[in-house]
Amino acid sequence: MRTLNIIGAGKVGKVLGRNFQRQQQFAIQQVLNRTLCSASNAVSWLGAGQAVDDIAQLQAADITMLTVSDDQIASVCQQLAKAGLLKAGSVIFHCSGAKASTELQSARLVGAAVASVHPVRSFANVDLLAEHFASTICSLEGDEAALAVLLPVLQAIGAETVIIQADNKLLYHAGSVFASNYLVTLMDVALRTYQAAGIPAEIAQKMAAPLARQSLENVFALGTQAALTGPIARGDMQTVALQQSRLINWDQQAGDLYQAFTQPTIDLAAARNSHSEK
Numbered sequence: 001m002r003t004l005n006i007i008g009a010g011k012v013g014k015v016l017g018r019n020f021q022r023q024q025q026f027a028i029q030q031v032l033n034r035t036l037c038s039a040s041n042a043v044s045w046l047g048a049g050q051a052v053d054d055i056a057q058l059q060a061a062d063i064t065m066l067t068v069s070d071d072q073i074a075s076v077c078q079q080l081a082k083a084g085l086l087k088a089g090s091v092i093f094h095c096s097g098a099k100a101s102t103e104l105q106s107a108r109l110v111g112a113a114v115a116s117v118h119p120v121r122s123f124a125n126v127d128l129l130a131e132h133f134a135s136t137i138c139s140l141e142g143d144e145a146a147l148a149v150l151l152p153v154l155q156a157i158g159a160e161t162v163i164i165q166a167d168n169k170l171l172y173h174a175g176s177v178f179a180s181n182y183l184v185t186l187m188d189v190a191l192r193t194y195q196a197a198g199i200p201a202e203i204a205q206k207m208a209a210p211l212a213r214q215s216l217e218n219v220f221a222l223g224t225q226a227a228l229t230g231p232i233a234r235g236d237m238q239t240v241a242l243q244q245s246r247l248i249n250w251d252q253q254a255g256d257l258y259q260a261f262t263q264p265t266i267d268l269a270a271a272r273n274s275h276s277e278k
Contacts, residue, residue: 001026002027003026003027003028003061004017004020004028004029004062004063005031005032005058005061005063005065005085006028006032006042006065006067007065007067007076007080008033008066008068008069008072008076009031009032009038009039009042009046010067011126012119013042013067013095014042014045015123015129015133016095016117016119017042017048017049018047018130019130019133019157020157021046023157025157026062026153027048028046028048029049029061030051030052030058030061031046031049031052032054032057032058033051033053035053039051055076055083058083058085059085060086061085061090062089063090063091063093063149064080064085064086064090064092065094065095066093067095068094070098070099073096073104074104074105074106077103077104078106080107081106081109081110081112086107087110087112088110088112089111089112090107090111090112090113091114091115091146091149092112092113092115093117093142093146093150094116094117095116095117095118095119097118097120097139097176098169098170098173099116099169100141100166100167101114101115101116101141101142101146113149114142114143115140115141115142115143116140116141116142116169117138117139117140117154118139118140119136119137119138119159120138120139121133121136133157133158133159134157134158134159135158135159135160136159137159137160137161138154138159138161139162139163139164139172140154141165141166142166186257187208189254189257190208191204191208193247193250194207196251225268225271225272225275228265228268232262232265232266233265233269240262
């Protein structure tokens with residue numbers, strides 16, 4: 001079995017590492033985190049590997065997974081290459097959604113094959129996701145030699161794989177940010193707006209939850225045009241103007257966000273009406 005070193009075993013690194021180990025795709029060799037305590041905790045959670053807290057303690061592995069923060073990818077890769085831990089036949093990949101495999105150029109220069117792998121999931125609940133990783137879509141790009149190793153391994157742990165272009169990574173990841181991160185922010189604004197109107201927090205959640213869940217279900221069952229409801233869909237622009245004005249008086253950021261969504265929603269409603277007339 002090919003050996004795997006995990007550099008930066010946080011949420012993503014641990015979930016992938018446990019699934020690689022469980023399905024016997026890679027043998028976890030060493031886990032490097034900023035502190036030995038953190039690395040030891042990760043090894044205990046993974047049930048495999050040796051904890052280290054310095055690159056000098058690493059032994060070369062067949063595969064290296066970088067699950068460090070985006071701004072550390074290039075510098076950590078350079079350190080690994082300089083330490084002689086990467087060579088021809090090695091594979092190194094990172095798991096950033098926004099950064100491309102070009103961040104690993106220093107590995108390419110010493111003959112290693114490079115790639116990026118991005119699992120399109122929320123990693124808020126690591127324990128749950130580790131047990132239910134199957135069907136997760138993972139986007140990949142990079143060298144053919146790296147992809148030839150990683151594609152079958154990801155498929156073996158139940159992932160659905162899709163190849164993307166390196167120069168599209170920022171745009172691709174922005175889609176994930178809209179679908180996940182900004183959705184959370186939007187729900188925070190919605191809950192605060194309810195509460196500003198005098199609705200208790202627990203009741204606000206009960207109000208928002210079925211609306212949000214049903215809206216998302218409608219989007220994926222019916223499409224965005226058919227799922228759209230509300231004042232703009234009805235053409236009630238006076239209500240829209242009054243709501244925006246009231247929001248600005250209460251919270252400028254909430255008002256600005258409402259305004260930012262207005263024109264795209266008008267366009268979506270217009271596309272729906274145009275489609276229905278055909």
